[in-house]
Amino acid sequence: MAKLPVNLTVNGDEHDLLIEPRKTLLAVLRDTVGLTGTKEGCSTGDCGACTVIVDGKAVTSCMVLGVTASGKEITTIEGLASDGELHPVQQAFINTGGYQCGFCTPGFIMASKALIDENPDRTEEEFRHALGGNICRCTGYTKILEAVLKAAEEIRTTA
Amino acid sequence: MKSFEFYEPTTLAEASRLFAEEHAQLLAGGTDIIIGMKALTETPETVISLQKIPGLTGITTDSDSINIGAMTKVREVELSADIQQHHTALAEGAAEIGSIQIRNLATIGGNIAHASPAADTVAGLLVADAQVDIASADGERSVPIDKLFTGPGQTVLTPGEIITRFRLPSPASCSHYIKHKLREVMDLAFIGRAAAVILDNGTITDARIGLAAVAPTPIRAVEAEDLLNGNAPTAELLEQAGEAAAAGCSPISDLRCSAEHRREMVDVLTRRTLQYALERASA
Numbered sequence: 001m002a003k004l005p006v007n008l009t010v011n012g013d014e015h016d017l018l019i020e021p022r023k024t025l026l027a028v029l030r031d032t033v034g035l036t037g038t039k040e041g042c043s044t045g046d047c048g049a050c051t052v053i054v055d056g057k058a059v060t061s062c063m064v065l066g067v068t069a070s071g072k073e074i075t076t077i078e079g080l081a082s083d084g085e086l087h088p089v090q091q092a093f094i095n096t097g098g099y100q101c102g103f104c105t106p107g108f109i110m111a112s113k114a115l116i117d118e119n120p121d122r123t124e125e126e127f128r129h130a131l132g133g134n135i136c137r138c139t140g141y142t143k144i145l146e147a148v149l150k151a152a153e154e155i156r157t158t159a
Numbered sequence: 160m161k162s163f164e165f166y167e168p169t170t171l172a173e174a175s176r177l178f179a180e181e182h183a184q185l186l187a188g189g190t191d192i193i194i195g196m197k198a199l200t201e202t203p204e205t206v207i208s209l210q211k212i213p214g215l216t217g218i219t220t221d222s223d224s225i226n227i228g229a230m231t232k233v234r235e236v237e238l239s240a241d242i243q244q245h246h247t248a249l250a251e252g253a254a255e256i257g258s259i260q261i262r263n264l265a266t267i268g269g270n271i272a273h274a275s276p277a278a279d280t281v282a283g284l285l286v287a288d289a290q291v292d293i294a295s296a297d298g299e300r301s302v303p304i305d306k307l308f309t310g311p312g313q314t315v316l317t318p319g320e321i322i323t324r325f326r327l328p329s330p331a332s333c334s335h336y337i338k339h340k341l342r343e344v345m346d347l348a349f350i351g352r353a354a355a356v357i358l359d360n361g362t363i364t365d366a367r368i369g370l371a372a373v374a375p376t377p378i379r380a381v382e383a384e385d386l387l388n389g390n391a392p393t394a395e396l397l398e399q400a401g402e403a404a405a406a407g408c409s410p411i412s413d414l415r416c417s418a419e420h421r422r423e424m425v426d427v428l429t430r431r432t433l434q435y436a437l438e439r440a441s442a
Contacts, residue, residue: 004165021165021206024193044194045261046345057234057263063193064264067165068186068208111260132344133258 006070010035011079021067026050028066029076037077037106041135048134051107052076058114060133077106080113088158089113089151098147100138108134112148120152120159127152160196164205169212171321175296177207179319185209187230187269190261215268215323218242227325229268233280234259236267246327247439248334248353248369248432249283255338256280258345268322271304274312277372279338282353284325285369285379286334292324301326308376332357332365333439335432339424341415348372349416350424354432356387358440363387368400368429373408373421380404383429392437400433401426 003018010033019028029052030036041049043062050061053075080087089112092098099105108131115122115130122130127148128141136144163184168174178185184192184203195201209215215230218239225241236242237253256262256270256279270280271291281304289304296319304325307314316322334355340346351371357364366387368380383403390396410421 020162022160022162022196043197045190045257048258048260051260058260059263060258060260063190063261065165065186065189065193065206065208068167068189068210115259129344130259133260 004067006067008033008066008069008074009072010074011076017066019066021065023066024062025052025054025064025066025069025074026061028069029061029074032066035076035078039103039106041103041107046133046135047104047107048111048131049104049107051110051134053110053114056114056117058111075110077109080109087113088154089116089148092147092151092154093144096143096147096150098139098144104134104136104138108136108144108148112151116148116152116155120156122152124149160193161199161202163203165208166205167208167211171212171294171323172296174207174209174212175294175319175321177205178321179296180205183207185272185321187272188232188265189269190257190265191269191273191275209268209321223329225327225329227267227327229272229322229324230266231268232263233265233267233270234262236280237262245329246283246287246334248286248336248355248436249280249327251336252279252281252283252338252351252353255336255340255348255351267325271307271325272314272316272322274308274310274314274376276308276311276374276376277348277351278377279336279348279351279371281377282351282369282371283334283336284327285377286332286353286355286367287327288367290326290328291322292326293320294323295320299323305377305379310375313376332367333436333442334367335435335439337428337432337435339428347415350410350421350428352425352428352432354429354436356392356433356436356440358392358437361391363390363392366400366433368404368433370404370408370425373410373425375409378408380407380429382407387433392433397430397433401429404429 039049041047182204243250332355336353339350383400405426
């Protein structure tokens, strides 16, 4: 089918694009917008590597058609830092070493940011459960969880 | 994914007209259909998004029912205070679907229209005695949820018909959902089941048991419900109800578990969900 006009706001920047309806939001972000921080893992919604935030909600971008994201506000891992300062969740992942190969990290950070925005007061068990849609094959999750809890604490105390 | 024509109609009539054509596919949250399209098990020629049609989202309460728009995200159903309080099994079932990222996309209408016998919201809707509102270019009709399904992936919906809303009548009873599964999250149910009971002076006046993933369609355990109604909830009675529910289902063996195990667990979990629902009803 012919390409359709799509207006995406990604990390605050508007993009007027022409995209094929069959392209997922993930493919549009990576191949058309050129932001490759968002990763494609399983491509079936199981691993969470492609997590981005759409209108404030964390979603798996491999399960969204790019055309249906028209007019929506999208935040990717590239949009978290501001004025050269990393977001507290990013900084916490670095400080605790919450990553090894790094492939799942953008997805984990975006999912964690959305969870903390929604409610930073979750217990460790609640964060662990809420991050069940993100898979890491390196770390064993201990350091990731430590990073998320530290970030939540920091955001709680500075809020 | 194969190419397709994409439409975003703004009225139900237009969506219905497009959907009545051959090889047409509705797009709600996309979490089932987009995966199928990538795997080429689904190859629609037209895809019709319901996203731009007003009035299909949100949870509203009126004097005799709680109404859930078909395009309401599963995450919203899970977190709704009204659903949590009055239709607990539905909120608990919604919370069992995939991950938060998936529940932020998936819709309750999609979960039901997909007609998987293992859908996590279906047992809660069964015990809520939900009415399914359906619209097409020809008009509207309503079907009770236990009459909607005809087989795995099959419903009574005719070409062009679109689920618009679920109406959950009040007064609601106390209900509970258990998903029997391997992983804590992101898993399909071996068995999903919900029980709801209304207790009046220690007697069960209205017992409803909904079962998923133990028959070609989601079912109510009618024999077990009949045993319970009009009686006091004794341990012996719950045991008989569990056995009746197990005898009334027709599970399959698949790679998730065997039919024998499913049947045994229907017995156990019927007693357990009833126990929880009764505790909630007497609290």
